[in-house]
Amino acid sequence: MKEPVDESRDEVVIHFAGDSGDGIQLTGGQFTETVELFGNDISTFPNFPAEIRAPIGTLAGVSGFQLKFGSVEVFTPGDRFDVLVVMNAAALKINLKNLKPGGIIIANTAGFDNKNLKLAKYIDGANPLIDHSLDNYQLHAIDITKMTREALKEFGLSVKEVDRCKNMFVLGYVYWMFSQTPDNTIKFIRNKFKKNTEIAEANIKALKTGYNFGDTNETFKTRFRIKAASLPKGKYRNINGNSALALALVAASHKNDLDLFYASYPITPASDILHELSRHKNFGVKTYQAEDEIAAACAAIGASFGGSLAVTGSSGPGIALKGEAIGLAVMLETPMVIINVQRGGPSTGLPTKTEQADLLQAVYGRNGEAPMPVLAASSPKDCFDVAYEACRIAVEHMTPVLVLSDGYVANGSEPWQFPESKDLKEFNIHRPKGDEFVDEQYLPYYRDENHVRPWVVPGMKGYTHRVGGLEKEEKTGNVSYDGNNHELMVKIRAEKIEKIADFIPQQEINRGETGADILILGWGSTFGAIETATKELIEEGLSVAHIHLKYLFPFPSNLGELLKSFDKVVVPEMNRGQLTKLIRDKFLIDAQSISKVKGLPFTVDEIKEQVLKFREYANQK
Amino acid sequence: MQTKNKSNGHGETLTAKDFATDQDVRWCPGCGDYSILKQIQTILPSIKVPRENIVFISGIGCSSRFPYYMNTYGMHSIHGRAGAIVSGLKAVNPELDIWMITGDGDSLSIGGNHLIHLLRRNFNLNIVLFNNQIYGLTKGQYSPTSPKGQISKSTPFGSVDRPFNPITLALGSEGTFVARAIDRNPVHMREILSAAHDHKGASFIEIYQNCNVFNDGAFEEFTDKSLKDQNTLYLENGKPLLFDNDSKGIILEGFKPVIVDMDSYSPDDCWIHDEEDKIKASILAEFFDYTEERGKLPRPFGVFYKNQRNTYEQVFQDQIDLYRSKREADLDSLLSGNNFWEVK
Numbered sequence: 001m002k003e004p005v006d007e008s009r010d011e012v013v014i015h016f017a018g019d020s021g022d023g024i025q026l027t028g029g030q031f032t033e034t035v036e037l038f039g040n041d042i043s044t045f046p047n048f049p050a051e052i053r054a055p056i057g058t059l060a061g062v063s064g065f066q067l068k069f070g071s072v073e074v075f076t077p078g079d080r081f082d083v084l085v086v087m088n089a090a091a092l093k094i095n096l097k098n099l100k101p102g103g104i105i106i107a108n109t110a111g112f113d114n115k116n117l118k119l120a121k122y123i124d125g126a127n128p129l130i131d132h133s134l135d136n137y138q139l140h141a142i143d144i145t146k147m148t149r150e151a152l153k154e155f156g157l158s159v160k161e162v163d164r165c166k167n168m169f170v171l172g173y174v175y176w177m178f179s180q181t182p183d184n185t186i187k188f189i190r191n192k193f194k195k196n197t198e199i200a201e202a203n204i205k206a207l208k209t210g211y212n213f214g215d216t217n218e219t220f221k222t223r224f225r226i227k228a229a230s231l232p233k234g235k236y237r238n239i240n241g242n243s244a245l246a247l248a249l250v251a252a253s254h255k256n257d258l259d260l261f262y263a264s265y266p267i268t269p270a271s272d273i274l275h276e277l278s279r280h281k282n283f284g285v286k287t288y289q290a291e292d293e294i295a296a297a298c299a300a301i302g303a304s305f306g307g308s309l310a311v312t313g314s315s316g317p318g319i320a321l322k323g324e325a326i327g328l329a330v331m332l333e334t335p336m337v338i339i340n341v342q343r344g345g346p347s348t349g350l351p352t353k354t355e356q357a358d359l360l361q362a363v364y365g366r367n368g369e370a371p372m373p374v375l376a377a378s379s380p381k382d383c384f385d386v387a388y389e390a391c392r393i394a395v396e397h398m399t400p401v402l403v404l405s406d407g408y409v410a411n412g413s414e415p416w417q418f419p420e421s422k423d424l425k426e427f428n429i430h431r432p433k434g435d436e437f438v439d440e441q442y443l444p445y446y447r448d449e450n451h452v453r454p455w456v457v458p459g460m461k462g463y464t465h466r467v468g469g470l471e472k473e474e475k476t477g478n479v480s481y482d483g484n485n486h487e488l489m490v491k492i493r494a495e496k497i498e499k500i501a502d503f504i505p506q507q508e509i510n511r512g513e514t515g516a517d518i519l520i521l522g523w524g525s526t527f528g529a530i531e532t533a534t535k536e537l538i539e540e541g542l543s544v545a546h547i548h549l550k551y552l553f554p555f556p557s558n559l560g561e562l563l564k565s566f567d568k569v570v571v572p573e574m575n576r577g578q579l580t581k582l583i584r585d586k587f588l589i590d591a592q593s594i595s596k597v598k599g600l601p602f603t604v605d606e607i608k609e610q611v612l613k614f615r616e617y618a619n620q621k
Numbered sequence: 622m623q624t625k626n627k628s629n630g631h632g633e634t635l636t637a638k639d640f641a642t643d644q645d646v647r648w649c650p651g652c653g654d655y656s657i658l659k660q661i662q663t664i665l666p667s668i669k670v671p672r673e674n675i676v677f678i679s680g681i682g683c684s685s686r687f688p689y690y691m692n693t694y695g696m697h698s699i700h701g702r703a704g705a706i707v708s709g710l711k712a713v714n715p716e717l718d719i720w721m722i723t724g725d726g727d728s729l730s731i732g733g734n735h736l737i738h739l740l741r742r743n744f745n746l747n748i749v750l751f752n753n754q755i756y757g758l759t760k761g762q763y764s765p766t767s768p769k770g771q772i773s774k775s776t777p778f779g780s781v782d783r784p785f786n787p788i789t790l791a792l793g794s795e796g797t798f799v800a801r802a803i804d805r806n807p808v809h810m811r812e813i814l815s816a817a818h819d820h821k822g823a824s825f826i827e828i829y830q831n832c833n834v835f836n837d838g839a840f841e842e843f844t845d846k847s848l849k850d851q852n853t854l855y856l857e858n859g860k861p862l863l864f865d866n867d868s869k870g871i872i873l874e875g876f877k878p879v880i881v882d883m884d885s886y887s888p889d890d891c892w893i894h895d896e897e898d899k900i901k902a903s904i905l906a907e908f909f910d911y912t913e914e915r916g917k918l919p920r921p922f923g924v925f926y927k928n929q930r931n932t933y934e935q936v937f938q939d940q941i942d943l944y945r946s947k948r949e950a951d952l953d954s955l956l957s958g959n960n961f962w963e964v965k
Contacts, residue, residue, distance in 0.1 A: 037960075261713050295738070
């Protein structure tokens with residue numbers, strides 16, 4: 001037997017693709033866990049169709065899971081793949097264009113029969129596996145279905161059950177290819193099918209068969225070795241954005257002795273936050289699946305009035321429905337966190353695809369002058385920090401706070417050096433100090449020097465009072481229709497939010513130097529692509545820098561000064577230039593938009609290419 | 622909004638006046654709302670709940686100004702959403718004594734969804750729906766309870782909508798306490814309010830309330846001295862259905878209610894009201910539809926239906942308590958998960 005040649009690489013991009021029922025997400029998830037345990041840095045991107053089970057074999061039904069792992073710091077799931085695993089013809093058809101020249105294709109030949117070729121719209125049933133159209137790639141065409149069926153003959157399972165194991169064959173094969181052990185997945189399978197050992201053993205057999213097939217199959221000339229990354233010392237786990245966000249809410253409530261109340265209505269891609277939180281009842285978490293989006297927001301307002309850490313989560317269409325209630329929270333000045341896991345819009349738009357087009361909705365989308373803080377998460381693990389910080393601001397400044405995530409960070413995952421509970425911040429919860437009385441009357445809108453009123457909760461003796469959505473008189477909170485008072489209150493509410501800028505960190509430069517020729521300014525999930533692009537452009541000799549915003553309203557107080565030190569500011573966003581508008585408006589800077597609205601994240605190359613168009617600024621020096 | 626901070630209800634005897642605020646009541650003179658405010662302020666001292674544990678939450682509309690006039694905790698919220706707000710409040714704070722104040726537009730139109738789910742979930746709280754069959758605060762449009770043909774600002778040629786029957790809606794939403802009262806019968810209203818408060822579960826009270834500016838006389842047949850006896854039927858549990866000074870009774874022929882002359886029948890022949898019988902409650906609710914053409918039946922007032930069922934907040938809390946007893950809440954192990962690794 002010919003020994004395969006080991007090839008060492010810094011990083012590799014793999015894309016698994018197949019029907020949405022092929023277990024692609026699970027396969028990708030398992031590969032992720034294994035290489036993480038091995039010590040690689042990794043970034044993942046699951047991409048699935050909106051339909052739960054689109055017709056089998058069709059282009060619309062293709063589900064994908066992309067990941068980049070490496071011995072170096074990994075910021076994105078990668079632009080183009082080194083390895084493409086396809087379970088059928090449709091999966092190849094859709095993804096081939098993103099495979100690097102000379103890249104590896106692992107194809108299940110059973111998914112390339114006449115029926116599948118036709119469904120994938122290959123002209124006249126031309127089979128790419130045999131017509132030499134893939135000659136520029138390394139093709140490994142294997143009848144995975146047949147081999148899995150052979151291997152599991154003795155199990156006496158139905159054909160359907162056996163065929164469900166074929167993703168494990170693929171995974172075993174890929175483990176071999178990347179010199180990884182299948183042990184972790186074996187453990188996972190045993191645990192997952194605790195109650196059905198026969199299914200467990202069948203899956204393990206398929207996994208081992210795939211692994212051994214790689215080991216004994218002569219056709220494979222290369223076996224990759226990716227060394228462990230040199231991540232900072234500490235404890236890590238894998239985390240996706242929605243889970244990180246949910247954990248932050250539990251952590252914020254637990255650390256500060258507040259009850260957590262999370263009200264939500266099912267919506268993609270935010271529902272997983274509800275699912276995750278509903279599992280943690282031992283922390284006293286109250287999850288409430290409301291009758292609609294409005295009810296979820298209003299129940300949260302009720303819970304906030306009742307003294308809980310109140311949160312409602314949704315995606316763009318749901319946030320639109322919550323708008324009036326969020327305005328009420330602004331008016332009441334009650335703490336509350338609203339999470340928007342953004343997806344492609346407008347209307348129902350692209351429910352399973354990612355976009356950043358709700359920024360202006362977040363900042364401005366309410367009637368009247370209704371300012372509130374807006375924060376954005378830049379990566380899966382950053383969802384934890386941002387959600388925790390949002391809870392802090394809500395409670396310490398008595399205001400609703402909006403958190404922007406998106407489908408990309410919500411479903412994507414990466415290693416997370418998780419914090420210890422003792423290192424988490426404690427909140428300064430405002431309770432009445434006793435000076436809020438005039439003639440023994442409690443003044444619910446008596447404020448401190450930061451315009452923050454105390455958080456008084458029904459049940460507290462001696463503080464009964466009424467709040468409402470009508471304009472209120474300063475301090476007393478009595479209904480007031482007086483024009484001068486209204487203007488004063490509008491100003492106070494605005495200043496209260498502006499003052500939050502004094503209680504958040506100064507903006508730092510993520511990469512590059514102050515005064516660079518070109519600043520790439522980003523927010524949210526574009527972080528990885530911008531960071532990688534900036535790194536590469538600097539390596540290529542350009543004077544560029546990257547600033548990534550977490551605080552979108554109010555901006556950090558030094559941001560304007562910082563921005564003005566750069567000759568040119570360019571803003572890549574998965575929208576038509578919404579942050580660009582805010583920056584121009586606030587700082588009178590000629591920021592230029594780099595826009596992409598395809599339901600997919602930016603690739604590093606796309607950002608580099610667009611930034612290079614502003615090279616004239618780089619050449620001035 | 623401010624509060625006189627003198628008496629807090631602990632060991633003190635409060636009176637109706639203690640529940641009034643310093644705010645001027647701004648309903649139109651002669652409005653039926655005054656009576657409801659007065660009756661609620663009157664019964665509150667007797668319910669023996671500390672003032673700081675009482676919360677009034679309303680939506681938007683004339684009725685929804687109510688919390689401003691109650692010296693308790695309160696929130697005047699947004700149109701239709703009081704039902705959702707009280708749900709969240711009760712879910713996190715089960716010991717509060719919550720009163721939701723709403724109207725026919727607020728809870729049967731824009732907030733309809735919240736009302737039905739509030740009743741279905743059966744939070745232990747009180748829902749007081751002021752039904753005046755008109756939008757008053759927006760100055761006179763027909764409402765979801767306005768009768769067909771109602772002339773209003775938005776229906777100058779008469780409304781073409783069929784009106785809601787709030788009692789039927791409440792029963793259909795699995796309400797566990799469903800009652801009707803009327804502004805002009807304060808004694809009866811207080812009885813119903815007290816019974817509603819005593820009920821453990823979501824208590825729904827529809828109160829007919831005259832809007833003397835935009836819909837004056839909507840309930841005249843139930844309040845006018847010469848008309849009310851023949852048109853109203855006051856329900857009492859375990860008692861026969863008698864009305865018009867006991868001169869008439871109701872018997873059931875199968876499922877059909879029939880009016881009989883008590884000269885020829887004894888009270889024992891009559892339908893005996895059973896609050897816990899939902900089928901009979903449904904028939905009583907349908908009296909609403911027996912107009913002149915169908916053979917007019919009197920309008921019932923009182924408790925149509927009452928039954929005990931687990932409250933949402935109780936089951937909600939029980940589940941949490943169960944899982945708290947089963948698994949320790951260790952934040953560090955939650956943060957680390959089961960599959961963490963260490964980079965050394």
